[in-house]
Amino acid sequence: MRLPPFRPISALLTCLWLVLAAGLCLSPALSAESQPIAASAATSQTLDELLSVQRQVQAALDKALSATVGIRVGPAQGSGVIVSKDGYVLTAGHVISKPGQAATFILSDGTTVRGKTLGIYTTLDAGLMKITDEGTWPAAEQGESADLKPGAWCIAAGHPLGYQDERPPVVRVGRVLRVLNGQLHTDCPLVAGDSGGPLFDLDGRVIGINSRIGSSTDMNYHVPVGVFRDAWDRLVRGDCWEDHLPRKESRGVTEALGRLTREVAQCVVRVECRGKSVALGTVVGTAGWILTKASELNGPPVCRLADGRRFDAQVVGVDEKFDLAMLKIDADGLQEISWNSAATPTVGQWVAAPGPGAASPLGLGVVSVPQRLIPGERGVLGVGLGRAGPGARVVRVLSDTPAEKAGLLENDVITHLDGCPVEDQEALIGALQERRPGDPVRLTIRRGVDELEILTVLGKVDNAAARKREMQNRSDVGVSRRHDDFPVVLQHDMVLKPNECGGPLVDLAGGVVGINIARGGRTETYTVPSHVLVPLIDDLKSGRFLPTGAEAIARSEAKREREVWVTSNETNAEPGQRLPDPRRGGGERRQ
Template identity: 35%
Template structure:
């Protein structure tokens, strides 16, 4: 608080030793000097105006209650209440994480593909395993899947999407296999708690899949970023929400090991047919770029000499359907094209200047 002038007036205390006569004499002196009284009045007025202005600068804050006094142990009760609430919330998170781990661990597996290792998660009773594309590699490879209790099962790699780093494996033999539910990454929000499980450093006999807990940092169309600590060997392992649903697959480790990238689980669902058929997704080439933020599949650019250009597609065209399947936005167009192979011919319904036209395009190859 700034220094304030002392108020003028009767400042006598109980210990004041002046007599009544002395006080009376002082009053008489003031009467003799009227200018002195007027000065005192003006000083009081100035003091009042200064005090009022100072309170107004504080605004509503000066009417708020003062902080609670420290209690017997020297701590502020309000601060203790806040800490207690935070501890209670963390305990709730801890309990939910423990429940998730118990529920999903039987389906988290190690993926052994000579000479490499990674992680994965079983998502169907008949033995489909999600993993990272750089773990599974090209279709048709022999793999060994190791369950948490040590059971080993043979499998085969199926489709892969190199651009998204998504891959699929199929277990051999009879099920049903322990499996978990696939979630929806669009339900995640930055700050949400998530659980990362995998085999850091590679599979180790007798060690259960390792659990790490963190929060979602950001979500975009082609990745989920969290602060769950990951290292080599975790690639392909699952990221769970607190309902025990897979929302991502570990893909790339950031410059800081606590800032890592996961493949959104939605891309597996969107390309499921192509993955199960053993397709290398993303090789088919149309040759256009669209508006990712628009609510329709509007074409912004057409590559010269591309299949799209040769078929007559133009900038500002809006693609309404592909092979009879409705296209709602550019992302849905891309997802559908991911399931095609080089050399396939697709039929596009296009809106151009208010007129609907149909074009046939023979897709090229990115290789």
């Protein structure tokens, strides 16, 4: 994946984890045109050759490093290289983000100068910048990337993890491993902050720009300098463009889908809370009935119809199992959705998501698996439990968990959970497994002869596998606030943003087969099927399933605060793992 621009210390661990842990799944497969290193004299590793390389590297460094710069664009940091005396700077496109921004360059001697961002060729991650302060700047010569062969020695430079005072540009030496279409692959180890830094040949000429990495330290990818040379005029003009690649959502496909979904799109509304778009809604009744995603309603809802009209909305029904909320607006004569609940879509079947009145759909995908249950994440207390007669005895308190923070100690006996008696450790585990991360719990404990009450908030499983899964799923568009614990859903591979859930899903016949209810992960979006939705609609309209508007909002806010508490207290402990069942030879159970 691309090296993220380095951000201040608060984001350091997140960026580093994203680069090092996620890269394995996101690194590209090597093309058939890649050129493996040949076993020849050109790639021999004799001592004489190493000494020769050493002399060439040291001879090239003075001029090469003087042209290497640190870059700051807003809070982001990266690297770059000056390639002209009037101050043009090559960097990675994702460091720039967009043209026309103010930037700061940090020269190799620590001097700072002002500049601006110019053009971006996003497909190949090439970006250009310009120093705007007056002066003549140390510039590196551009080499030739087209003639590079595997085995060629190279020098990578940059500011790993961002510019540091008193540290000059950092040098790494390696070889070109493969020459791919539009990129070079080397074993010069890179990390966040190196983005945009130069790759030099042994003569100190720029042959590439650091772009992204994989999970292994020998998986480092660079934009060939020839890409910049070929696109120079557009980069200087400040253009921002990408290649028109043959994606599944090509122009012809989206135009055809737009015609197919045009009528359904008139039944889609945008739902806003506190001035921000939080979800989509689907018109399910001509008299102003709109179905949307309940957990995103963090304030009084406002519905913006496909024709642009805005209406304050009232929550009149909530179905917590499927995270649905029925809204009512003061409007009549709306176009109502027409359901197709006769057949459940099958794996491999195309589906699309219309936007509010949009000429083309929000996305295209296929049903990924048969309809299924999505289990909920379970709350974790962070203790090992053993027998205690009535109650559950604490035999271990895991570090940095809700249990430790609440003051639970070994040999405490938990006698009640939220006022209900605890028969034994199995009963307590079963009760806690019904709770979710962020849920508050009240424990009554016996400590010696004393009886105490302890309040805490359940956490989540936190181990290497869980952190990796969380980071992978939250990359790119992220996941919905509520993205699990659904009795049954359709799962498809369409990439929808969390605030694009709540709208309808259609098949290639134009039939509405469900409502998109959650972005579940990097590869999946969940839909409540039509055959499940239709029987719920009248009940939701009836008002029998209504937490009052004030109560619903208060509950949402309270849950949000608990989630913030849990997130701010995440740790490296591994609660939630079950140890051997004490009924099968002793031991403890964790919860």
